[in-house]
Amino acid sequence: MGNRTLGAGAGAEKTPSKTPRNRGVGTLIITAYGIFAVSAFARAFYQIAPFPQEGKVQFVDAPLALTLSAFAAAVYVVATLALARTSPTAWSVALAAVLIEMAGVIGVGAWTLVQPELFEVATVWGGFGRDYGFIPLILPFVGLFWLLRHRP
Amino acid sequence: MFLLGTVICALSTLICWTMTAVRAHPADSAIISLAAIELYLIVYGIYAGIRQVMGAPITGESWEFWGYIITALMLPVGVFVWAMVDKTRWSNLVMSFVGLVVFVMVYRMEEIWWGTAL
Numbered sequence: 001m002g003n004r005t006l007g008a009g010a011g012a013e014k015t016p017s018k019t020p021r022n023r024g025v026g027t028l029i030i031t032a033y034g035i036f037a038v039s040a041f042a043r044a045f046y047q048i049a050p051f052p053q054e055g056k057v058q059f060v061d062a063p064l065a066l067t068l069s070a071f072a073a074a075v076y077v078v079a080t081l082a083l084a085r086t087s088p089t090a091w092s093v094a095l096a097a098v099l100i101e102m103a104g105v106i107g108v109g110a111w112t113l114v115q116p117e118l119f120e121v122a123t124v125w126g127g128f129g130r131d132y133g134f135i136p137l138i139l140p141f142v143g144l145f146w147l148l149r150h151r152p
Numbered sequence: 153m154f155l156l157g158t159v160i161c162a163l164s165t166l167i168c169w170t171m172t173a174v175r176a177h178p179a180d181s182a183i184i185s186l187a188a189i190e191l192y193l194i195v196y197g198i199y200a201g202i203r204q205v206m207g208a209p210i211t212g213e214s215w216e217f218w219g220y221i222i223t224a225l226m227l228p229v230g231v232f233v234w235a236m237v238d239k240t241r242w243s244n245l246v247m248s249f250v251g252l253v254v255f256v257m258v259y260r261m262e263e264i265w266w267g268t269a270l
Contacts (some may be wrong), residue, residue: 022244023238023240024238024240025242027234027235027237027238027240027242027243027246028242028245028246030234031231031234031235031246031249032232034230035227035249042219046216046219051213051214051215053213056177093261122234
């Protein structure tokens, strides 16, 4: 990562924003995304892997919730990697990921309220991220704000 | 053990927050507080290992418990490396996440093991 960020840092000097996108407060946002990437991935893995366990909901029982769980994990992983990189392409990818995340947390959050019977298994985005202190709801807005402040 | 973890995590988070305010670079005290959390997790893991070898009953799934411990053990190291990529005031705030997240993870591990964390 060192070489890439070094080159991008030199380029960022020409733009009005002094701090590169993945530095300063940016490191903080990337850390938050990274933690969610890891925990969402671990959760989806635990939910989907067919471990024989009493009381565990298997994939065939709740395909929708578990697919959404895996999808959320993928979005967080992509968002983390894209936010950490400084190329214009990464900026676009990050923007797309953050917008999908925003739509996901609001959409799935509303969906869990309307049809809770479809979601016996919790996903990261269920109930607007209630299980995670509503941080999944706040995070895309913070990410979007940061991306718009640091256009390539 | 859970109480001790809560205290260590809370102290670490408070130290990191304070250092975010007063230091413009990663503070030694913040780094040491991460090391304290890592040490706590190692002790917690050894304690859990002894418990398991002695045949203590576990309420939840043991592999889920160990999944949590391994992830938790990697967290202070990973966040430390990431915080050192950019040595600014914000490194301290980045490191403050460890205390918060490890607290939640220990809470979950206690739940998995005992059925309840309290």
